[in-house]
Amino acid sequence: MSNTPPPPPSGTSISVSRGFAGWLDSQRVSLAFTSYQTGQLFLVGLLPTGSVSFNQQNFTRAMGICRDGDRLWLGSLFQLWRLENMLRSGEQANGSFDAVFVPREGRTTGDIDIHEIGVLADGQPIFVNTKHSCLATLDPVHSFRPYWRPPFISKLAAEDRCHLNGLAMEDGRPAYVTAVSQSDVLNGWRARRDKGGVIVDVASGEIVTDQLSMPHSPRIANGKLYALDSGRGQLISVNRESGAKEDIAFCPGFLRGLxxxxxxxxxxxxxxxxxxxxxxxxxxxxxxxxxxxxxGVFVIDLRTGDLAEWIRLEGDIAELFDVAVLPNVACPMSLGVETVEIQQTISIGKGDIC
Structure with missing residues (x-):
């Protein structure tokens, strides 16, 4: 197996803050993030030498990324990919990588504009079907199976009416979603980008808070609700009962992925x-x-709101989408779908014969 990833797009340079490697090491994590603009999955970790590793593979219009144990779910232009870490505990690839994510299944959905992804209690993926303004799951026969839609959406239609985009999971169920507006007409959200955004409680269908500017990526951590007020460049917290909003940190860019x-x-x-x-x-x-x-990618200290560490991409890559933390993985890599490596890399599961 080669440890030489495909180069980033010509004219792209990647730099990190001076303390970024130390932060990865102290937190015992690595990162995965996507660029739909260039169609790439980036895996970021630490090599045994202490240097930061960037492994990238091509997945056309790479969008939502979700970690589920040793598995990654990745949304792309017309497929939902399941990537599995083929290494067992203690194994390494090429003397450096302690996780190798291999695309084992690509479920064809068609171009439904998959945004963020979660995992239900039964292990099945659930995703934001932005084109049809709903949450959806996989179907063995059809492109998708509708799961839920906001009360202000009157029907399933491939019209991207409200730009439903973000998904927060809690206890194996979808808890909150973000939408750029409550529009129920074709591309209606585009005229309401400034203050039309909402966070919706999936269970009740009620609006938790509104007056947001192009919100994205609701998340629940330690019982608290966070989100990105992207049109203002703010990471915010939201009171789940009152809907009161509080700014935590400003970032100089359009925020997607948390x-x-x-x-x-x-x-x-x-x-x-x-x-x-x-x-x-x-x-x-x-x-x-x-x-x-x-x-780029910002690491924000929630105690202070400071931008503690960062990754910066300059050049041809100008837009990123989602990010996931990989706990207890030091240095991950992946295999691309159309590579020589994926043809030549064979792993054998446990069986009844030897």
Missing amino acids: SIHNGFAIVTASKPRDGSFKELALEQEIARRDGEPWC
Whole structure:
């Protein structure tokens, strides 16, 4: 097996903060993040030398990424991928990697614009079907099986009416979702990007809080609800009872993707696309702070709101989507679908014969 990943797109450079390697080591984690713009899954960890490792593989329009034990679920242009870590405890690949994620199954859904992904109590994936404004699960025959839709959506239609995008799971069930608006017409959310956003309680269908600007990525950690108020560049906390919002940290980029681990929030940030920051508070706030928009990953200390560590991508990669924390994995890698390595890498499960 080769340990040489495909190079990032030409003209792209990746840098990290001085303390980032130490943070990975102290937290005993690695990271996975996606770029739908360039169609790549990035796995970030520490090599035995202490250097930061970036392993990337191509998955067309890589979007939501979800960890489920030794498994990753990954949404792409028209498929939902199941990647399994083929290494057993104590094994290493190429003397460096303690996890090798292999795409074992690609379920074809068609282009339904899969955003974030969760895992139900029975182990089945559930995902945001943004094009049809609903939550959905896999179906053995059809593209998807509808699971839930917001009360303000009158029917399933491939119209991306409210831009449903984010999913928070709790105790093996979907708890909250984010939507850019409560629109019930074709692409209605586009005219309501500034303050039309909502967080919806899945169980009750009630609006938990509103007046958000392009919200994404609700998450529950230690009983608290967090989300990204992306049009303002803010990581926020939301009172689950009253809906009261509190800003935690400002990040100089459009935020999508949030993972929380051990008192830290890890978020992905993107640069604007074709003036997409126009009429959003984010653009004015970056200018007010005399800054420039970032593409990268921020590690935020939830106690202080400080941006403690970071990864920065400059060049051809300007947009990221989701991020996941991989606990107790030091240095992960993956195999791409259309690579020589995946053809030549064979692993054998336990069987009745030897």
